[in-house]
Amino acid sequence: MSTNPWIWVGAISTIMIFTYLWKENPLYRLAEHVFxxxxxxxxxxxxxxxxxxxxxxxxLFQEHQWVLIIPLIMSIMMLFRFSTKYGWVSFWPxxxxxxxxxxxxxxxxxxxxxxxxxxxxNVSFSGGIIxxxxxxxxxxxxxxxxxxxxxxxxxxGAVGKIAKFGSMLLMISFGASFGYTVMAxxxxxxxxxxxxxxxxxxxVH
Amino acid sequence: MLFLKKTVxxxxxxGMGIFTFMYYFMPHKMxxxxxxxxxxxxxIIGGGAMAVGAISMIRTYYRKSLNKxxxxxxYSLITLICTIGMTLIGFITGIGGESLxxxxxxxxxxxxxxxxxxxxxxxxxxxAFRSFRLKSFSAGLLLVAAIIVxxxxxxxxxxxxxxxxxxxxxIMDCPNVAARRAILMGISIGSVAxxxxxxxxxxxxxxxxxxx
Numbered sequence: 509m510s511t512n513p514w515i516w517v518g519a520i521s522t523i524m525i526f527t528y529l530w531k532e533n534p535l536y537r538l539a540e541h542v543f544x545x546x547x548x549x550x551x552x553x554x555x556x557x558x559x560x561x562x563x564x565x566x567x568l569f570q571e572h573q574w575v576l577i578i579p580l581i582m583s584i585m586m587l588f589r590f591s592t593k594y595g596w597v598s599f600w601p602x603x604x605x606x607x608x609x610x611x612x613x614x615x616x617x618x619x620x621x622x623x624x625x626x627x628x629x630n631v632s633f634s635g636g637i638i639x640x641x642x643x644x645x646x647x648x649x650x651x652x653x654x655x656x657x658x659x660x661x662x663x664x665g666a667v668g669k670i671a672k673f674g675s676m677l678l679m680i681s682f683g684a685s686f687g688y689t690v691m692a693x694x695x696x697x698x699x700x701x702x703x704x705x706x707x708x709x710x711x712v713h
Numbered sequence: 714m715l716f717l718k719k720t721v722x723x724x725x726x727x728g729m730g731i732f733t734f735m736y737y738f739m740p741h742k743m744x745x746x747x748x749x750x751x752x753x754x755x756x757i758i759g760g761g762a763m764a765v766g767a768i769s770m771i772r773t774y775y776r777k778s779l780n781k782x783x784x785x786x787x788y789s790l791i792t793l794i795c796t797i798g799m800t801l802i803g804f805i806t807g808i809g810g811e812s813l814x815x816x817x818x819x820x821x822x823x824x825x826x827x828x829x830x831x832x833x834x835x836x837x838x839x840x841a842f843r844s845f846r847l848k849s850f851s852a853g854l855l856l857v858a859a860i861i862v863x864x865x866x867x868x869x870x871x872x873x874x875x876x877x878x879x880x881x882x883x884i885m886d887c888p889n890v891a892a893r894r895a896i897l898m899g900i901s902i903g904s905v906a907x908x909x910x911x912x913x914x915x916x917x918x919x920x921x922x923x924x925x
Contacts, residue, residue, distance in 0.1 A: 514819075515820070517820050518820045518821070518824040521828070522824050522825075522828045525825060525829055525832065526832070528832060529832070529835060537785070538788065538791065541788040541789070541791045541792040541795070542791060542795050543825040544792050545791065545792040545793065545795025545796040545798075546796070546798075546821060547822060547826075548771075548796045549795065549796045549797070549803065550803070550822060551763065552799075553799070553800060553804065553808050553814060554808065555760050556760075556803075556804075557807070557808050559759070559760045564757045579754040579758055580757070582754070582757075582758050583760060583761025583764070584761065585761075586758065586761035587765060588923070589923050590765075590769070590923075591923070592923070595923020596717065596718040596923060599721075599722040599920045600721060600725060601758045601762075602762075602919070602920065603721075603722035603725035603729070603920070604726075605755055605759065606726050606729075606912075607725060607726045607727070607729020607730045607732075607912065608729060608733055609908040609911065609912065610729060610731065610732070610733035611733035611736065611737055612904065612908055613734055613905050613908050613909065614734060614737040614738065616901045616904050617901060617905060619901075620897045620898065620901035621902070624897055624898055625898070628891075642886070642887045645888060645891060646890055649887075649888060650891045650894045653891060653892050653895030654895045657895065657899050674895070676850075676851060676854055679852075679854040679855045680854050680855070680858040680888040680889065680892070681858075681891075681892035681893060682858075682892075683855035683857065684858045684885060685889075686837075686841070686855070687858065687859040687863040687866075689837065690834065690837050690841070690859070690863055691862075691863055691866045691867075693830065693831060693837055694834050696827050696830050696831035696834070697831035697834045700828050700831050
């Protein structure tokens with residue numbers, strides 16, 4: 509059994525969360541609230557030390573880059589969010605941040621639309637029967653999935669059949685994603701159980 | 714006053730939207746210099762937004778902890794103590810590798826977080842029992858794809874049938890790619906439409922909700 513107090517802290521925290529498997533109880537709720545509290549504290553410190561200190565405090569107050577007064581004032585304007593009367597002041601820095609989504613418009617069209625279309629159209633039809641079937645499924649599968657999401661005309665007749673094929677591919681994709689998610693959670697669970705048995709109790713090597 | 718409340722935020726959004734849109738197509742040196750400065754400003758303002766979130770959370774838990782009618786108020790008090798404690802420790806000891814702050818992060822926060830997410834393994838499994846009933850052909854496809862992908866991740870899968878890893882790879886590279894591409898295109902169209910609505914001032918709902 510470990511003699512390291514931090515391992516004991518980690519083990520007790522782990523067990524407190526695992527008690528939820530029995531039912532919701534005070535130990536779990538305590539651990540849950542401790543987690544929320546230290547997460548917020550962690551974020552505050554990380555934001556200060558990794559963002560505000562190197563990008564605002566040092567350049568402004570030590571290197572005297574006075575232009576940074578503008579984002580400082582805009583950050584302070586954010587705090588007006590809590591005021592009923594002057595809450596609108598916080599809209600200005602918010603507008604500045606939201607305006608950044610302009611960059612996302614061409615980036616999204618390029619990455620998520622044109623590049624995907626290009627990859628779908630340029631799919632290779634060589635290398636044997638299985639690669640050809642794979643290429644056909646990718647080409648017609650993408651098209652049929654798009655038709656499945658297109659609701660401007662009824663899904664009847666040929667369109668209905670294509671949409672049905674699209675929904676089948678979507679189901680396979682969701683199943684695969686589900687399988688991956690389950691395995692990711694299981695590996696986390698194995699990690700925690702291993703921590704308890706190996707690092708804390710020392711019964712597994 | 715309406716000018717300050719509505720028009721100025723709209724003009725800032727429009728101006729920033731046009732500038733960032735143009736920067737994508739014109740990565741000129743001057744544009745790049747402005748972009749880097751403006752990006753830093755956005756990160757700093759994001760820090761201010763983070764402060765708003767932290768203050769809002771502290772206010773909420775402070776109010777809850779003072780409510781004597783609430784039997785769970787002690788939990789709110791614990792959250793507040795942990796928030797303030799972790800923040801103070803971070804500012805006193807720093808956040809470096811040898812600090813108490815880092816010890817708390819590694820030995821308390823990470824175990825709590827990973828255990829909480831690992832709990833989902835049990836609930837996902839129970840949800841699977843309910844949703845994976847073979848009620849239709851589509852549900853069957855979902856079930857088969859999930860089982861193959863899960864089996865391919867463990868040695869047992871290859872022991873059952875040596876083709877299972879290859880089938881899993883094919884599922885990920887073929888039907889999954891087709892479906893994902895269609896979803897990505899849909900997301901792209903939706904996000905572009907939403908961004909344009911906000912930048913052009915058609916949707917002004919983002920500039921509301923202050924004072925709460």
